[in-house]
Amino acid sequence: MSVRIGRSLIGPGQPVYVIGEIGLNHNGDVEIAKRLIDVAAESGAQAVKFQKRTPEIATPEHMRDVERETPWGTMTYLEYRRRVEFGEAEYLEIASYAMRAGLDWFASPWDVPSVEFLERLDVVAHKVASASLTDLALLDALAATGKPIILSTGMSTIEEIDRAVDRLGTDRLVLMHATSSYPMPAEEANLRMVETLQRRFPGVPIGYSGHERGLQISLAAVALGAVAVERHITLDRAMWGSDQAASLEPQGFEHLVRDIRIIGDAMGDGVKRVFPGEEAPRAKLRRVLA
Template identity: 65%
Template sequence: MASTAPLTSPAARTRHLGDRPVGPGHPVYITGEIGINHNGDLGTALALVDAAADAGCDAVKFQKRTPEVCTPRSQWELERDTPWGRMTYIDYRHRVEFGEDEYRRIDEHCRERGIAWFASPWDVESVAFLEKFDLPAHKVASASLTDDELLRTLRATGRTIVLSTGMSTPKQIRHAVEVLGSENIVLCHATSTYPARAAELNLRVIHTLQAEYPNVPIGYSGHETGLQTTLAAVALGAAFVERHITLDRAMWGSDQAASVEPGGLQRLVRDIRVVEESLGDGVKRVYESELAPMRKLRRVPGVVAQADERAERAERGEPAEEAAGARGSDRSDSAGDREPAAV
């Protein structure tokens, strides 16, 4: 999948989710994936919105399905045990879906809390449903990456599309990008196991995707337990991060075990902000805060011509008079810089 194509400018790799830029040079866009961890309960959904807002997430995400479309007909009448008793699978799928009234309340609550929301539509009818709302983006779940009809419908909305790439080959990813168009997508590396083992996260794929899609911001959708590997994804350049969230991992549901509880979510957001600040711009420099320790600890100052020193300071954007003053101060403090005595 790797390509030798050079990376383009950061501006070319920037997308917007609402009024929020996403891409190199911008803060990581952090999404709390609620999915169906609300188990069909509006109160739980609103509590998860609160947890994400309190943690400092940029958005929360849901999943929207039309049960009769997304559930194979052969599975409709299969019975399963649920927290609400034994029921058919199609009844269960309806039980955990929200309708327009619930999403109107979610939309209102997100506005009150100052956090965006969007969703993964799993079928064309669900796209039409979500288009009733002013959303910053749509999400393509990894399972839907091969659904060309859905991808074409999403592209036609004109909204930014976040595309997850779990359970997909490089060829399938290329085809999906061709269908969606690369000009308005965010591409997310993912491993679709719940929870995913560290050995199968393969985070270096983030660099592979960056090389093959130089005009597309690359993100990470994590399904692992723990927080360390998500922070590693940020260090590798992920511009968008998504993790499933829950009020309690012991709650019923297939995604709960791979989800982050409120306390962990607060730590994750905090640490992502620290990591992205620490990455810097890659230009090696001597910081002002290093000068005093340098004078105290460095026994041999080194040989640097004044012209070279001035050039280095100019590259750092320091005015010439500041450089001269700093040099004068340095020279007065260092015996190694004094002119040799006449002999």
């Protein structure tokens, strides 16, 4: 089964749906967000994704007053969350820019008011962050939108994933295998979970959301059958922010998308045949004909 998000179908037999996860790597700057949208578009991705929070709701109580050193000076964690959050005017500008670049855009809402905020902007889909997989009130609000939902499964047990899928339904669902280590070491990738999720949820498109350094693990996920890939992108991994180190810089993201497309072309249909390029070597080298 395929799920349509914006301009693309996601599922077996379709081009891998590549999402450039901008998240908070824009550091509250719309111009940086636009440059990252350009990176995704020029690399050949189909979508960009952001994160949307209501800071007063989504910031854990015990973290609110913790002081943090930031590029804008020392501030509490709650003040920092407010500083990097885009409002409606910024998102309207981002939405228009992404649309002109030929990209879908959507976000991970971290609370119910953020779902309502994104719905007012008419996003094409919603993404559930791994951290929100057990937030049943949020899942109910997302299911009620009727929009396609991409669900990341990091930091979750299989029972928690089952419960979330039951809550969301499978009609417009894409599941993403993920491990929520930043950056993720290779020994925690557990890529065979792509196949496990395929067996457990037949008909649901299964993708991969990666937080590793480099390209190899994401490419291996595609070879195992992942039909969508999400990776954080940044202008420079040395920029300030907690996700920058697990992000791909522009050239790395371009190479990832290029290699995903090559793998897609190379997978074929599993039917053995003699290809046109084999005809001349066959005629020249095969001594005994069948």
